[in-house]
Amino acid sequence: HNLKDASTQSRRITTFASVYRRIKPFLKIASLALGVIATFFFLKAFVFDRITSEERTVSKDNSGYVKRVLFYTDGVLDETWLSGVIQINQNMRLMDINIFEMKHILEGFDQVSQAEVIRIFPDALRIELEEEMPMFKLKMKTNEGVEFLRCVGKTGVVYEGIGYTEDFLSGLPYLIPYRHSKQKYLPINGLNYIVPLMDLLKESGLSERIRLQSISLESFSGDKELPGQIIEINSDLIPRILFSAYNDYPKQIARLNYILSYLNGSGNREVERVDLSLKDSAAVQFKGGKIDLF
Numbered sequence: 001h002n003l004k005d006a007s008t009q010s011r012r013i014t015t016f017a018s019v020y021r022r023i024k025p026f027l028k029i030a031s032l033a034l035g036v037i038a039t040f041f042f043l044k045a046f047v048f049d050r051i052t053s054e055e056r057t058v059s060k061d062n063s064g065y066v067k068r069v070l071f072y073t074d075g076v077l078d079e080t081w082l083s084g085v086i087q088i089n090q091n092m093r094l095m096d097i098n099i100f101e102m103k104h105i106l107e108g109f110d111q112v113s114q115a116e117v118i119r120i121f122p123d124a125l126r127i128e129l130e131e132e133m134p135m136f137k138l139k140m141k142t143n144e145g146v147e148f149l150r151c152v153g154k155t156g157v158v159y160e161g162i163g164y165t166e167d168f169l170s171g172l173p174y175l176i177p178y179r180h181s182k183q184k185y186l187p188i189n190g191l192n193y194i195v196p197l198m199d200l201l202k203e204s205g206l207s208e209r210i211r212l213q214s215i216s217l218e219s220f221s222g223d224k225e226l227p228g229q230i231i232e233i234n235s236d237l238i239p240r241i242l243f244s245a246y247n248d249y250p251k252q253i254a255r256l257n258y259i260l261s262y263l264n265g266s267g268n269r270e271v272e273r274v275d276l277s278l279k280d281s282a283a284v285q286f287k288g289g290k291i292d293l294f
Contacts, residue, residue, distance in 0.1 A: 064093045067123040075131025076163030077111065082127065085109070094119055102127075110159035111151075132157050134164070135191070135198060136175035136215065154195050156188040174214035178221050190222025190245075197231065197249045204253055209260070211236035220245050230277055237271075244277035252276040259284055259294055 069088055071079055086102055099117040106115035106129065114130040132153030141147050151161035152175050161169065177185035194215070201207045212235045219230040229245040243252055255276055263269060263284075275283040282294045 064095060065090055065123065066092050066094050066097070066125055068120075068125070070120065070124055070126040072127070073129040073131060075111070075129065075133075077129060077131060078163065081162060088125065094121070094123065094125065097125065099125075110157050111162060113153075113155070113157075132159060134161060134172060135195065137161075137169060137172045138175050138177065152188060152191070154191060156191045158186065158188065173212050176214060176216040176218055178217045178219075180221075188217075188222075190217070190220060190224075193222070193224075193246060194220075194231065197243060200249050200253050201233075204257065206253065206256065206260075210238055210241070238274055239271075240273040242273070242275045242277045247277075252282075255282045255294065262294070 066088060067090060069079075069082075071082055086105060088097070097119070099119065102117045103115050106112050106117070106127070111132055112129055113132050116126075116128040118126040118128075120126050132151070132155065134151040135154050136152040138150045138152050138158060139147055140150055149161075149169070150158050151164070151169075151172070152158055175188075177188050179185055194217070198207075198215075201212065206212075210233075212233060214234045216232040216234065219232065221229065223229075224246060231243040231245050233241040233243065235241065241256065243249070256274065259274060259282060263271065270287040271284055272287045273283075273285040275285075283291055284294065285291045
């Protein structure tokens with residue numbers, strides 16, 4: 001009608017379609033922005049917050065579980081041996097572990113003289129061992145007559161000896177134990193009196209000099225009330241060396257040193273036995289049968 005009316009000034013016709021065409025680009029941008037905002041709030045509400053909640057739940061559920069085992073020993077036993085003796089995994093709660101029972105299990109092995117099991121909060125278990133120190137090796141037999149070796153600790157404990165190298169075991173002297181009634185050799189008593197003698201032999205270098213092979217307790221019961229007890233040492237240089245038990249070991253060691261020096265100066269005559277158990281002297285029996293007193 002305006003176009004037909006000549007008196008009316010020509011201007012742009014405004015209709016709904018024209019308005020929509022003008023604002024359509026802005027509506028697309030607004031719709032896209034609303035979609036982005038809606039997506040963000042959806043992800044935040046149903047995804048990110050849920051993941052955070054689950055992480056907190058997992059973190060909370062993992063608290064108190066064993067994550068580390070701290071193992072210390074003064075001997076040769078290792079983590080492989082430990083894992084075969086006691087079962088510890090990350091599905092176990094620290095407070096659910098019976099540390100007293102675990103201590104009892106570890107000390108049930110003859111090679112372990114003392115064990116300590118300690119909880120280290122929040123997630124660690126500490127295990128400390130004190131092991132027997134082997135002094136000798138003992139040759140034993142099964143009922144079928146098959147021979148096998150065992151270690152003998154300073155306290156007289158006889159045990160299997162796990163973790164020792166063959167070189168170490170070969171360097172240990174054999175022990176010939178005292179026979180109790182009914183020909184039983186256990187328990188091995190009195191090693192606390194033998195250890196000082198062995199230490200003196202080692203410190204003086206005599207163990208290597210005479211090439212010590214074994215020590216016999218066949219005449220040593222470990223009972224200090226019995227008189228005349230003898231500790232016999234067998235070596236490559238001198239087959240039999242007799243020590244008086246419980247007496248002054250340094251004095252007997254000094255006599256042995258003197259005898260060895262004398263023999264060296266006299267051409268290293270072959271000796272069958274050296275008896276250091278006499279009160280004020282020592283007797284040397286040569287392979288020819290002659291006996292000299294020193």
